[in-house]
Amino acid sequence: MARRNNRSIRRLSLVALAAVAGLVLAGCGGSNIKSTTTASGKSCGPFNIAVNPWVGYEADAYVVGTVAQQKLGCQVNYKNLKEEVSWQGFGSGDVDVVLENWGHPDLVKKYIKGNHTGQDAGPTGNIGVIGWYVPPWLAKAHPDILSWKNLNKYASKFKTSESGGKGQFLDGDPSFVTNDEALVKNLNLNFKVVYAGSETALIQAYRKAEKNHSWVIGYFYDPQWFLSEVPMKKVSLPKYTPGCDSNPAKIACDYPKYNLNKVVATKFAESKSPAYTLVKNFHWTNDDQNLVAKYIAADHMSPTDAAKKWISANPDKVKAWLQGT
Amino acid sequence: MSTTVTRPADTSPVQEEQPRVESHRPTHTFARLAVVVAVWVLGWLVLRGHQTLALPGAQLTSFQSWLNDVKNSFDAARETNVFFKVIGGLSDGLNWLFTHLQYLFSTPAPGRPVPEIGWVGVLALLVFTAFALAGVRSAVLVLVGTLAFGYLGYWRESIDTLLITLLAVAICVLIGVPIGIWMARRKGVSASITPLLDAMQTMPSFAYLPPLALIFGIGTASAIVLTVIYAIPPLIRITEHGIRGVSEGAVEASQSLGCTSGQQLRKVQLPMARRTIVVGINQCMMAALSMAIIAAFVSGPGLGVPVTQSLAALDIGGSAVSGGLIVVIAIMLDRTTTAASQRGEILARAGSGTRRMRRIVLVVLAVVTVVAVYVSRLRLSAAQFPAHPALQRPVSSFISSVTDAVVNAIEQVTTAFANIVSYGLINPLQSVLASSPWWLSAAAILALAYVLGGWRPTVTAAVCEAVLLGVGLWNDSMITLTTVLVATIIVVVVSVVLGVTMGRSGRTDTILRPLLDALQTIPPFVYLVPALALFGVGRFTAIVAAVAYGVPIATKLVADGIRGVSPTSVEAAESSGATVWQMITKVQLPMSRAAVVLATNQGLLYVLSMVVIGGLVGGGSLGYFVVAGFSQDQLFGKGLAAGIAITALGIMLDRIARHAAARHGRA
Numbered sequence: 006m007a008r009r010n011n012r013s014i015r016r017l018s019l020v021a022l023a024a025v026a027g028l029v030l031a032g033c034g035g036s037n038i039k040s041t042t043t044a045s046g047k048s049c050g051p052f053n054i055a056v057n058p059w060v061g062y063e064a065d066a067y068v069v070g071t072v073a074q075q076k077l078g079c080q081v082n083y084k085n086l087k088e089e090v091s092w093q094g095f096g097s098g099d100v101d102v103v104l105e106n107w108g109h110p111d112l113v114k115k116y117i118k119g120n121h122t123g124q125d126a127g128p129t130g131n132i133g134v135i136g137w138y139v140p141p142w143l144a145k146a147h148p149d150i151l152s153w154k155n156l157n158k159y160a161s162k163f164k165t166s167e168s169g170g171k172g173q174f175l176d177g178d179p180s181f182v183t184n185d186e187a188l189v190k191n192l193n194l195n196f197k198v199v200y201a202g203s204e205t206a207l208i209q210a211y212r213k214a215e216k217n218h219s220w221v222i223g224y225f226y227d228p229q230w231f232l233s234e235v236p237m238k239k240v241s242l243p244k245y246t247p248g249c250d251s252n253p254a255k256i257a258c259d260y261p262k263y264n265l266n267k268v269v270a271t272k273f274a275e276s277k278s279p280a281y282t283l284v285k286n287f288h289w290t291n292d293d294q295n296l297v298a299k300y301i302a303a304d305h306m307s308p309t310d311a312a313k314k315w316i317s318a319n320p321d322k323v324k325a326w327l328q329g330t
Numbered sequence: 331m332s333t334t335v336t337r338p339a340d341t342s343p344v345q346e347e348q349p350r351v352e353s354h355r356p357t358h359t360f361a362r363l364a365v366v367v368a369v370w371v372l373g374w375l376v377l378r379g380h381q382t383l384a385l386p387g388a389q390l391t392s393f394q395s396w397l398n399d400v401k402n403s404f405d406a407a408r409e410t411n412v413f414f415k416v417i418g419g420l421s422d423g424l425n426w427l428f429t430h431l432q433y434l435f436s437t438p439a440p441g442r443p444v445p446e447i448g449w450v451g452v453l454a455l456l457v458f459t460a461f462a463l464a465g466v467r468s469a470v471l472v473l474v475g476t477l478a479f480g481y482l483g484y485w486r487e488s489i490d491t492l493l494i495t496l497l498a499v500a501i502c503v504l505i506g507v508p509i510g511i512w513m514a515r516r517k518g519v520s521a522s523i524t525p526l527l528d529a530m531q532t533m534p535s536f537a538y539l540p541p542l543a544l545i546f547g548i549g550t551a552s553a554i555v556l557t558v559i560y561a562i563p564p565l566i567r568i569t570e571h572g573i574r575g576v577s578e579g580a581v582e583a584s585q586s587l588g589c590t591s592g593q594q595l596r597k598v599q600l601p602m603a604r605r606t607i608v609v610g611i612n613q614c615m616m617a618a619l620s621m622a623i624i625a626a627f628v629s630g631p632g633l634g635v636p637v638t639q640s641l642a643a644l645d646i647g648g649s650a651v652s653g654g655l656i657v658v659i660a661i662m663l664d665r666t667t668t669a670a671s672q673r674g675e676i677l678a679r680a681g682s683g684t685r686r687m688r689r690i691v692l693v694v695l696a697v698v699t700v701v702a703v704y705v706s707r708l709r710l711s712a713a714q715f716p717a718h719p720a721l722q723r724p725v726s727s728f729i730s731s732v733t734d735a736v737v738n739a740i741e742q743v744t745t746a747f748a749n750i751v752s753y754g755l756i757n758p759l760q761s762v763l764a765s766s767p768w769w770l771s772a773a774a775i776l777a778l779a780y781v782l783g784g785w786r787p788t789v790t791a792a793v794c795e796a797v798l799l800g801v802g803l804w805n806d807s808m809i810t811l812t813t814v815l816v817a818t819i820i821v822v823v824v825s826v827v828l829g830v831t832m833g834r835s836g837r838t839d840t841i842l843r844p845l846l847d848a849l850q851t852i853p854p855f856v857y858l859v860p861a862l863a864l865f866g867v868g869r870f871t872a873i874v875a876a877v878a879y880g881v882p883i884a885t886k887l888v889a890d891g892i893r894g895v896s897p898t899s900v901e902a903a904e905s906s907g908a909t910v911w912q913m914i915t916k917v918q919l920p921m922s923r924a925a926v927v928l929a930t931n932q933g934l935l936y937v938l939s940m941v942v943i944g945g946l947v948g949g950g951s952l953g954y955f956v957v958a959g960f961s962q963d964q965l966f967g968k969g970l971a972a973g974i975a976i977t978a979l980g981i982m983l984d985r986i987a988r989h990a991a992a993r994h995g996r997a
Binding site: 058059060063084085086087088089090092093094096097099100111112115120165166167175178179180181182183186187198199200201202203204205206207208209210212213217230253301302305308 | 626627629723749947
C-alpha cells in the first residue's frame with residue numbers, strides 16, 4: 006500500500022513538474038503584457054452613460070460611447086438603468102447623461118426645474134411617435150380599422166380571456182405614462198385595457214398576431230427596431246392639439262409627437278468635459294437609429310460592434326459631432 | 331420504544347410509522363369548508379360587482395401619494411442628511427472593495443490592458459480552491475464550468491457574478507450567523523426578528539429598488555445590499571435551527587462540566603451545528619445567485635446585463651446562454667459547498683496514508699497554481715481568454731432555432747389550452763374572489779382560515795386583510811390571489827405526480843433531478859419569451875412562469891417524503907397483495923402527508939415570489955404595479971403599496987397553510 010502510494014506520488018509530482026515547466030516556457034515565449042498608456046488628447050476621464058432598457062436607446066448609447074472612447078479617450082461606463090433611477094443618478098454623479106428622453110414631464114419637473122441636478126442638452130434628432138397600432142395584415146384586410154371611429158364595430162373580434170367580455174386593448178411597457186384607460190373611457194370604446202407588462206410581451210404579442218393573423222390592437226411607438234420586422238400600422242385618434250392632454254382624466258386626443266432629447270447632469274455640463282460637447286452635438290435621424298438597432302436586435306451583433314459598424318460607415322456625421330471637442 | 335434502547339433517538343432517521351387510520355375530523359373540515367364556499371358563492375351571485383374597491387391603473391390613493399411624498403423628501407435630504415453621509419461612506423467602501431477585486435480578476439487594472447490575474451491564473455485558483463475544499467469531483471466540475479464561461483463568450487460577466495455572489499455571501503455570513511446564534515439563544519429576539527425575515531423574503535425587490543439606489547448609489551453597492559437582503563434570511567433561519575437542534579444532552583453535559591456560555595457555544599453548539607450551518611450557507615448562495623438579474627437593474631455588474639439585454643431584443647438564444655451560465659455557477663457552488671460539508675467526516679475516517687497523499691497533492695497543486703497565476707500576469711495569451719473557438723453564437727442560434735421549431739409545432743395547442751384554463755378556471759375563480767363585495771370576500775377568507783387552522787391564523791389573516799385595505803389595493807390583491815391559488819394548485823398536482831414517480835423509481839430520479847436543479851436556478855427571464863410565444867400575453871402565462879419555478883422544490887420534497895416511508899409498511903402492503911395504485915394512494919401518499927404539506931407550503935412561497943415576473947407577461951394587478959412603480963416616478967407609491975400587499979398576501983397564505991398543516995398534517 007505504502008509503495009503504491011509512493012509511486013503514484015512520484016508520478017503526480019512528475020506531471021506537476023511538467024505542467025510547471027510547460028507554463029514557464031509558455032510564459033517566456035511570445036508577447037509580454039506591456040502597460041498601457043492612456044489615450045492622448047484632452048483629458049476626458051470617466052463618462053457615465055445611462056442605458057435605458059430598449060434597443061433604440063442602446064443604439065444611441067453605444068454609438069456615442071464608442072465615439073467618446075475612440076476619439077476622445079474617455080473611460081466610458083454604461084449603466085443599465087430604467088428612466089427614473091437614471092435621473093436620480095444625476096445628483097450623485099452616478100449618471101452623466103440620459104441620451105433618449107421621451108418627454109417625462111414628471112421627471113423634468115423634479116430634476117430639471119426642481120433640484121436643478123439635470124439640464125436639457127438639446128434634441129437627438131429622433132422624432133418619437135406614440136400611438137395605437139394594429140398588425141399589418143389587419144390593416145390590409147380591414148382598412149377602415151385605422152380610424153378610431155370604427156373600432157367599436159370590431160370590438161368583439163378583439164375579445165380575449167383577459168378582457169372581461171370587451172375588446173382587449175394591449176397596453177404595455179410600464180415605463181411610459183399612457184393615457185389609454187382615459188382614452189378608452191372618453192372615446193366610449195367598448196374595450197378594456199390589459200397590461201402586457203413589458204416591451205418584450207408587447208412585441209411577442211404583435212409578432213404572434215401577425216404570424217397567425219389573429220386580432221390585436223395596442224400601444225406602440227416609433228422609432229422601434231421591431232417595426233422593421235413587422236411594420237405595425239397606426240390607428241388615427243382625434244387630433245392632438247396643445248393642451249388637449251392637460252387634464253389626465255379627460256384626455257380624448259392622440260399623443261403628441263415627441264422631439265426626443267438628451268438630458269445631462271448639471272455637474273457634467275459644468276465639467277468642460279469634451280464628452281459633454283460630443284453629447285450636445287450628437288444628432289441623427291430615426292433611420293440611423295433604426296439601422297443600428299437592427300444590427301443589434303435582428304443581426305445579433307454586440308452593441309459595441311453594431312456601433313463601430315455604423316461609425317465607420319458614417320465618418321461625416323461623426324466628424325460633425327466632434328467639432329469643438 | 332424498543333428501538334430507543336439499541337440506538338439513541340436523535341440518530342434514528344426512520345421512525346416506524348403505522349399507516350394512518352382516517353379520523354373523522356377531516357370530513358367535518360370538508361363539510362365546513364363547503365359551507366363557507368357555498369355562502370361565499372351565493373353572496374357573490376346576489377351582490378357581485380358592488381363594493382369591489384377596484385382602483386383604476388393610474389389612480390393613486392392618499393396612502394400611495396403619501397409614499398411618493400416620503401420618497402421625494404428622502405430624495406431632497408440626500409445632500410444634507412447625516413444618515414446619507416454614513417451610508418455613503420459604507421457604499422463607497424463596498425464599491426472600492428469590489429472594484430479592486432475586479433482589477434484582480436475580471437476587468438483591466440489601471441495601467442494594464444488586462445486584469446492583474448489572467449484567465450489561466452483565475453482558472454487555476456478556482457480549481458485549486460474546489461479541490462482543497464471539496465475534492466477531485468468538484469475540481470473537475472469547476473474546471474469544466476469555468477472554461478464554459480470563456481468559450482461561451484461571457485468570461486468577464488461570469489467572474490463578476492461569481493465575485494459579487496461570494497462577496498455578498500461573505501457579508502451574509504458575517505452578519506447572519508451571529509444573528510442566528512442570538513435568535514437561537516433568546517426566544518424574544520427570535521420572535522421579533524422572524525417577521526422581519528418574512529418581509530425580506532416576500533417583499534419584491536423591484537418595490538424598493540429606487541430608494542435603495544438612492545441610499546447606496548447606482549452600481550455595485552446597491553446590487554450587493556439588494557442581494558444580502560434577499561439571501562440572508564435563509565442563512566439566519568437555518569443557523570438558528572441548527573443551534574437549537576444541538577441535542578439537549580450535549581448542552582447539559584457541557585453545563586454540568588462547568589462550561590461558560592461562550593465555551594458552550596464555541597466547543598459544543600457551533601461544532602455540532604456546523605453541517606447545518608453549511609447547508610444555510612449553501613441556501614444563502616443559491617438565493618444570492620437568484621438576484622443576479624435584478625442586480626442588473628441598478629447597474630450591478632455580471633451576467634444579469636446580457637440576460638436583460640437579450641430580453642430587450644427578444645433573443646431567446648442569447649438569454650439562454652447567459653442565463654445558462656448562472657445555472658453553471660449555481661451547480662458549481664452548490665456541489666462544492668455540499669461536498670465540502672461532508673468532507674470533514676470523510677477525511678477524519680480516512681487512513682494516515684491517504685491523508686499524507688492528499689497533503690502532497692495539495693502542495694503540488696498549490697505550486698502549479700502559483701506558477702499559473704505568475705504566468706497569467708506576464709503573457710497576454712494566458713491573460714485574455716482565447717477568442718476561438720467562439721461557441722456563443724452557434725450555441726445561441728441553435729437554441730433559438732430549436733425553440734422556434736417547438737413553438738411553431740405546438741403553439742396552436744398550447745394557446746387553446748391557455749384559453750380553456752383561463753375561461754374555465756381562472757375567470758370564474760377570479761370573479762368570485764374579486765367581484766364579490768370586499769367585506770364578503772374578507773369574511774369568507776377569515777372563515778376559511780378558521781376552519782383550516784384555528785383562531786391563530788385567523789388573527790394573522792385579519793391583520794393582513796387590514797393591510798390590503800389600508801394600502802388601497804384590495805381588488806388587485808384578490809386578482810393576484812386568484813392566480814397565486816391556481817398556480818399553487820397546479821404546482822401541487824404536478825409535484826405529487828412527479829414526486830411519487832421519482833420516489834418510487836431511482837432511475838427516474840436520476841434523470842429528472844438535474845432538470846429540476848436547472849429549472850430552479852435558471853433565471854425566469856430566460857423562459858419568458860418562449861412562454862409568451864406559446865401561451866400569449868395574460869394571466870395564464872404568468873401562472874406558467876410561477877409553476878415552472880415552484881415545481882422543482884415541491885417535487886423534490888414530495889420525492890424525499892415518499893422515499894422516507896418506512897420499508898416495512900411498503901413490504902407489508904406488498905405481501906398483502908396491494909396494486910401499485912393502492913400502494914400509492916393508501917400507503918405511500920398518506921404516510922408522506924407531512925412532506926406533501928411542506929411541499930405545498932414551499933410551492934406557494936415560490937409561486938408568490940413570481941408575482942412580479944408574472945406582471946411582466948400580462949399577469950396584471952399587483953405584479954404589474956410593482957414593475958410600473960419601479961419604472962415611473964409618479965407610480966412609486968403604488969408600486970411600494972403593491973409590494974406591501976404581496977408581502978401581506980404571502981404571510982397570510984403561509985400562516986394559514988402552516989397551521990392547517992400542523993393540525994391535519996400529522997396523524
